[in-house]
Amino acid sequence: MTKKRLSLRARIVINMILLVLVASVLIAAVTIYQYREEAKDYHKERLERKEKAIKQSIDFVIRETTYPVTTENIPLIFKDEIFDIDAIHSLQVNLYDLDGQLLKSSKRSIQRDTTQSCLNAEILNTLSNTLEHRYVVKNKEAGQTFQSSYSYITDEKFKTLAILNLPYLENDDFLNKELKEFLMRLAYAYLVLILVAIIFAYFISKFITKSLKTISDKMNETRLEKRNKKIQIETSSEEIDALVNAYNSMIDELEASAVVLATNEREQAWREMAKQVAHEIKNPLTPMRLTVQSFQRKFDPEDENIHQKVDEYSDTLIQQIDTMSSIASAFSNFAKMPAQKSENLNVVHVVKLALDIFNEHYIEFYPEAEEIIAKFDRTQLIRVVTNLVKNGIQAIADDSENPKIEVRVFSNCNNVNITIEDNGSGIAEDTKSKIFEPKFTTKSSGMGLGLAMVKNIVETYNGSITFTTQLGKGTIFTVSFPKNQKLPSQ
DSSP states (O other): OOOOOOOHHHHHHHHHHHHHHHHHHHHHHHHHHHHHHHHHHHHHHHHHHHHHHHHHHHHHHHHHOOSOOSSTTHHHHTTTHHHHHHHHHTSOOEEEOTTSBEEEEOOOGGGGGGOOSBOOHHHHHHHHHSSSOEEEEEEEETTEEEEEEEEEEEOTTOOEEEEEEEEEEOOOHHHHHHHHHHHHHHHHHHHHHHHHHHHHHHHHHHHHHHHHHHHHHHHHHOOTTSOOOOOOOSSOOHHHHHHHHHHHHHHHHHHHHHHHHHHHHHHHHHHHHHHHHHHHHHHHHHHHHHHHHHHHHHOOTTOTTHHHHHHHHHHHHHHHHHHHHHHHHHHHHHHSOOOOOOEEEEHHHHHHHHHTTOOOTTEEEEESSSOOEEEEOHHHHHHHHHHHHHHHHHHSOTTOSSOOEEEEEEEETTEEEEEEEEOSOOOOGGGGGGTTSTTOOSSSSSOSOHHHHHHHHHHHTTOEEEEEEETTTEEEEEEEEESSOOOOOO
């Protein structure tokens, strides 16, 4: 089963919402990334600032001490001062000798576990081999991130005395709180933006689809057989204008093509009709010519049977003349529009009069009532009935054992219905669609105008004609027209 596709309006709204959501996710991701980078830079710069400040304090202590400035005297020099430095800068201070042994530590309790009694060889090698003589190690303990910086401290003559270690705790609580607050504000802002986008998309899509619906309605109303109106849209986009102009151009071309097509169809129809009439007239002319020629050759005034032969020749000529007359009448009746008049008729009585002209004993009439009044033209109603009955008679084979034609008249709501049922040969499947076409016939004689004329008459009076058929069993034609109706225009 084919899935129903979303409307253009729904697509615009959904795409607008998706655009806002994607933008919000991207901005949130960029914001989080930026905060993390800023936090990383902040901790790095803060550690560098503290390290610089602590070194200045250490240099001051070294300049003011009365002890000889040597590595061995470091614990004496910084016996109490190291705690003051810790308190001032809020950072644990550890001092190691050049071999990595711990000399003195402020032993801040919060980072007690971060103090090492001996430095590993990697730290010592990195310090001695790098140009800056500085090394920073980052590690995590108990879910907290620490940075430990290692650098040399020197005396006034720049002689290396010891290794300074500063364990620094990266406390991101404040930054995380700021980030959380920012993301909450961003979420509220994008929630409002989504609502605005939905409203904006609704009105934009309504504006766009309104123009498209106007074009669609006009296209659905476009018909070849009538004059189509062009589309007039006051305000629209460039694309809609292009579509409207294309449609209006198509209407102009369609009207021009319709005029040419109608003219060609009329000319073709009359050419075909003229060919058919000429062909039907030629058929009786040939036996008439042969009859006259035969009469000329065989005429003998002394022949005792001359009167009988003259009568036979005359009958043959009269028969062919009658055939030509019926052809001319059929063409005249089809080409002439039904009489544009209407009168109150007893349909039952008129149908009975039409059936009285037939001599076939198997025609049976079943009226629903003795009187059914409707507005119709008497002559045209008789013509409809006689043509349909004649059609039924011709559909019954001459050797049929039980021929039957049943004519019924009955009313249904505001309509009068006439049915003509025969038990003839029926209508083949491939000819059903052509049965009401002019000059279509399955018989060896006639012009095939009877049913086309009947359909023309009935539809002129706002009625309809339909049929049901079974091959080899018969056909039922049903004519239906309103009892009361507006007179056809003159």
